[in-house]
Amino acid sequence: MPDPTLHCPACGTELAPNLLACPTCRRLIHSDRLKALADTATRATSPIDALVAWREALELLPPGTRQYDTIQAKITDLGQVVDTLPSPPPAAEKSNGKGVGKAAGLGAIGLILWKFNAFVLLALTKGKVLLLGLTKASTFTSMMLSFGVYWTMFGWPLALGLVISIYIHEMGHVVTLMRYGVKASAPMFIPGLGAIVRLQQSLGDPRQDARCGLAGPWWGLGAALGSYLLNLATGLPIFLAIAHLGAFINLFNLLPFASLDGGRAFRSMSTNQRWLAVLGLGAIMSLCEGQEASGLLALLMIGGVLTALTGKAPKTADSPGLMAYLGLVAILTLICERLVPMPPA
Numbered sequence: 001m002p003d004p005t006l007h008c009p010a011c012g013t014e015l016a017p018n019l020l021a022c023p024t025c026r027r028l029i030h031s032d033r034l035k036a037l038a039d040t041a042t043r044a045t046s047p048i049d050a051l052v053a054w055r056e057a058l059e060l061l062p063p064g065t066r067q068y069d070t071i072q073a074k075i076t077d078l079g080q081v082v083d084t085l086p087s088p089p090p091a092a093e094k095s096n097g098k099g100v101g102k103a104a105g106l107g108a109i110g111l112i113l114w115k116f117n118a119f120v121l122l123a124l125t126k127g128k129v130l131l132l133g134l135t136k137a138s139t140f141t142s143m144m145l146s147f148g149v150y151w152t153m154f155g156w157p158l159a160l161g162l163v164i165s166i167y168i169h170e171m172g173h174v175v176t177l178m179r180y181g182v183k184a185s186a187p188m189f190i191p192g193l194g195a196i197v198r199l200q201q202s203l204g205d206p207r208q209d210a211r212c213g214l215a216g217p218w219w220g221l222g223a224a225l226g227s228y229l230l231n232l233a234t235g236l237p238i239f240l241a242i243a244h245l246g247a248f249i250n251l252f253n254l255l256p257f258a259s260l261d262g263g264r265a266f267r268s269m270s271t272n273q274r275w276l277a278v279l280g281l282g283a284i285m286s287l288c289e290g291q292e293a294s295g296l297l298a299l300l301m302i303g304g305v306l307t308a309l310t311g312k313a314p315k316t317a318d319s320p321g322l323m324a325y326l327g328l329v330a331i332l333t334l335i336c337e338r339l340v341p342m343p344p345a
C-alpha cells in the first residue's frame, strides 16, 4: 500500500516529498521541528550545542527565505563566539589554573615543569581525540588499503609515516568541524591520493569553512615537526624523510583550488586580500633555494591569481585567515627546504 499523500495542514495543497515549504501558502513543512530546534538552541549553555541545533534547523528551511538568512547570521555570530573559546580541552585548563600558584612558588624551574606538565596533558588529551577516528571500520580499512599502496611505492617505513601524517591532517579537520557543531564523516583514505572528510552539513559561513580547511595543514605541520623531533632523538633518517614528504603534501593541499584546503582558505578572503596573498607567496618563493618548493609555490601563485581574478569574494576581509594561510605556507616551505634527508651513499 502506498504512503498516504502529504497535504499542507494550512491550505490542503498536495505536497511532493522533500519540499521544505508549501508551494501555495509558503507554510514551512517542518515548522514543529524548527520550533523545537530554536528552543534547544536558545536554551543551550554552550555555543557548540547551539550551533548543532541551528545547523539542523538550516537544513529544514528553504534557502533565500528570511528565516534562512536569520539562522545563517546566528551561525556566523556563534562561530565568532567559538573562536574566542580557549582551545585547550577543559582538563588541561583546570591544571593550568591550579598550576599558577604552584609555579610562582617554585620559580623558573617550577614554571618550566608546569609548562611541560600542561604540554603533556594537552598531548594526551589530543592523543585520545586522535584515536577517535580509528574506531570507524571504514577509516581503518581504507587506511590499511592506502598503507598497502604506499608500501609498494615507498617501502613500509615511509608508507607508515605517510599514512599517519595524512591521518593527523584529516583529524585536524574533524576536530575543528566538531568545534563548529558540524556533522561530518570520519576520515576516508583514497589509496594513492590522500584522504577526505565528508561534510554532512554545509558550514554556512566562509570564515568557519576557512578555519576548518586550514586546521588540516596546521595539524599536518604538527605531524611533520613531531617526525623531525623523532629524527633528532633517534638519528634515524626515515623520520626526516617523513617530515619532508609530510610538509610537501600539506603545502600541496594549500593550493588555492576548488575544495582543497587552500581553496577554502581563499574563499573567506576579500579580493584585495587574495592579491596580498599572491604577493606573500611571491615573497616566500623568492627566498626558496630548491626547485621542489619553488615549483609548488609557483603553482600556488597561479592558483591565487586565478582565484583573485575569477572567484566570488566576500565583502568583508578575513585578516586572521590571510595571516594563517601565509604563515602556514612559510613554515611548511622552510621544512621542505631544510629537512631534506641525505641520499644513501
Ligand SMILES: [Zn+2]
Binding pocket: 008, 009, 010, 011, 012, 013, 022, 023, 024, 025, 026, 027
Ligand atoms: Zn499550504
Ligand SMILES: [Zn+2]
Binding pocket: 169, 170, 173, 213, 216, 217, 253, 261
Ligand atoms: Zn585537508
